[in-house]
Amino acid sequence: MNDNILTWDASPDVLTVGELTSRIRGSLEGNFHDLWVVGEISGLARPHSGHVYLTLKDGKAELGAVMWRRTAERVRFNLEDGLEVLAFGSITVYEPRGRYQMIISRIQPRGIGALQLAFEQLKKKLKEEGLFDPAHKKPLPLIPGRIGIVTSATGAAIRDIIRQLDERFPNFNALIAPVRVQGKAAAGEIAEAIRYLNTRDDVDVMIVGRGGGSIEDLWSFNEEAVARAIYASRIPVISAVGHEIDVTIADLVADVRALTPTAAGEIVVPDKSILHGQIDQLAARLRSSLVNRIELARSQLAALATATSLDRPTDMIRRHQQHLDELMMRMQSTASHLVEIAREQLGTFSGRLDALSPMGVLARAYSITLKNGAALSSAAEVKAGDRLETVLAKGRIESTVDAVHPEKE
């Protein structure tokens, strides 16, 4: 019995290594295809070819795996050693080495969505680099000369923003840089638009954003290219992505985060009617403070005139009175000019301004009565038949006294 000794040529059962390996390959590929496997990444290698080589392991075994370049490019999060993943693919045999391995066609982190992980990874990296640093954030201009808006020209976001601008600052000046806001090309276009606006000298604040959508829809605003462009922007950036609950990387890098595009429209310009109200108030205080100051001087002078001489005021007092008159006239000419301008510019505010104008104040509240050029402070200083002069906000009146009613002591 020489069963164990075979002649090479004689036996049809003898296989070459290549033949055997090929059969093993066929067997493995037939039995282990399109399956999910869970394991921890180790020995990650990314050579220049762009293919990714790694080992999946658990406590008991290791499995060599390959991800071809096209697959690897589609992975949104960073593959790293120690990361536990779910990999989908098929087993094959690398014949030259007699090694079986898994060709991975899809991969996702275990226990957390791929996008979520990508977000966390980029957030961590950029945070460490200081891209979210509050010290880097630039203040917004109170009244922007020109507003750049980087968003889709056809989305809900641009309409929401324009509606706010129209309401708050109807004579706004804006320049839209239309970009795609979802899909593969979006991040590149958004970043390019931000960089382009920075080459212009007429834009001094910009809004970058889009309306609400799924996390995939908003993804461009979580991409590094957009984050870097925002960080590098010399022009302050207001981010406005999706709804309140969506925080994107762009939001974290931006100088100001608006919760929605509508909110961005509110942030980027002040409410003009409120500012006009503030100016009106200050203008009214300005006028009344000067009127008060002049009236104080008048009454001091009147008191002086009464004290010195009722009938023959001194030259000194007359000079002072004349000076006061001049001051009042100067103020009135300045003031009437102010009111005119206000009317022209404010339209609806003019009614309110009228009520506050110095003319109004003076006409209602102040005049001065003189006898022989001396200011009067008491009815006892005149008698019926005396000639009096009354100085009003505008002009003077001469009159004769009919009756006198001195205040009873």
Next chain:
Amino acid sequence: MTDKSRKEAPTFEQAMEELELIVDELESGDLTLDKSLERYERGVKAVRRCRQILDEAEKKLKVLLKDEGGEFHEDEFEEEESQ
């Protein structure tokens, strides 16, 4: 608002700040009459400047378009009223 006018004239913030300062000074009543009038006139200028900054510009809404050579130019933006 052109860049030129911006450099020459005070900004809204500056004009408002000056106005507030002047009003405070005048209301304190510590100034002489002549000084008061002088401050008042400056205040009136500041008021005018503030209003001017708010109202001088005209509404402009443009959109950037890329021409065939890859250069950007501005065009009127047509607002869609529908939807």
